[in-house]
Amino acid sequence: EIVMTQSPATVSVSPGERAILSCRASQSISNKLAWYQHKRGQAPRLLIYGASTRATGIPARFSGSGSGTEFTLIINSLQSEDFTVYYCQQHYNWPLTFGGGTKVEIK
Amino acid sequence: QVQLVESGGGVVHPGGSLRLSCVASGFTFSTYSIHWVRQAPGKGLEWVGVASFEGVVKKYADSVQGRFTLSKDNSKNTVSLQMSNLRSEDTAVYFCAKEFNEHQWYFDYWGQGALVTVAS
Numbered sequence: 001e002i003v004m005t006q007s008p009a010t011v012s013v014s015p016g017e018r019a020i021l022s023c024r025a026s027q028s029i030s031n032k033l034a035w036y037q038h039k040r041g042q043a044p045r046l047l048i049y050g051a052s053t054r055a056t057g058i059p060a061r062f063s064g065s066g067s068g069t070e071f072t073l074i075i076n077s078l079q080s081e082d083f084t085v086y087y088c089q090q091h092y093n094w095p096l097t098f099g100g101g102t103k104v105e106i107k
Numbered sequence: 108q109v110q111l112v113e114s115g116g117g118v119v120h121p122g123g124s125l126r127l128s129c130v131a132s133g134f135t136f137s138t139y140s141i142h143w144v145r146q147a148p149g150k151g152l153e154w155v156g157v158a159s160f161e162g163v164v165k166k167y168a169d170s171v172q173g174r175f176t177l178s179k180d181n182s183k184n185t186v187s188l189q190m191s192n193l194r195s196e197d198t199a200v201y202f203c204a205k206e207f208n209e210h211q212w213y214f215d216y217w218g219q220g221a222l223v224t225v226a227s
Binding site for chain 2: 001034036038042043044045046049055056087089091094095096097098099100101
């Protein structure tokens, strides 16, 4: 099983600033990485797939990068609705696995 | 628009059984695999299993293998998750999710979730 590790667990950022979230895979997953935003009580929302491709309707302030074992999600100009939890997920092989999540909180 | 709606959640005793359903609309159900993902209280997301687009191939997480069974009925746009021998650690919100495309194992649409509580 591929273990996905996200860091930091919590990041404190002021509105309008940038948040940088990291995700590490225990083995190479090429570019098979997705990012989700998950607000409490709601369905998770696909942000990024293939490490860097934004899903339909996702604002350009969300960007993903990386390959192999190291990946990054950058959220520029944080808006109020962006303060929530983010998960990475490898879609390289079975079983599919998620990281533990990073909470983006208001500084 | 695409919709996935889970139902069947509730409270069950350890060792008991429960059946969750996921009804889909707004897309050609028979051409997409459907996954289940769960979130235990205060925890992250955990993939549970998948039923392939035609309903023939099923895969499960090790944590539920042998206890959970998936079925997909393309005539009813429904995927069911039969859960047996439930344990306290199965307590979670269970989401069904549509696979983006064949062999692209990420999820572009999710349901709102169904809460399963396993407690005595």
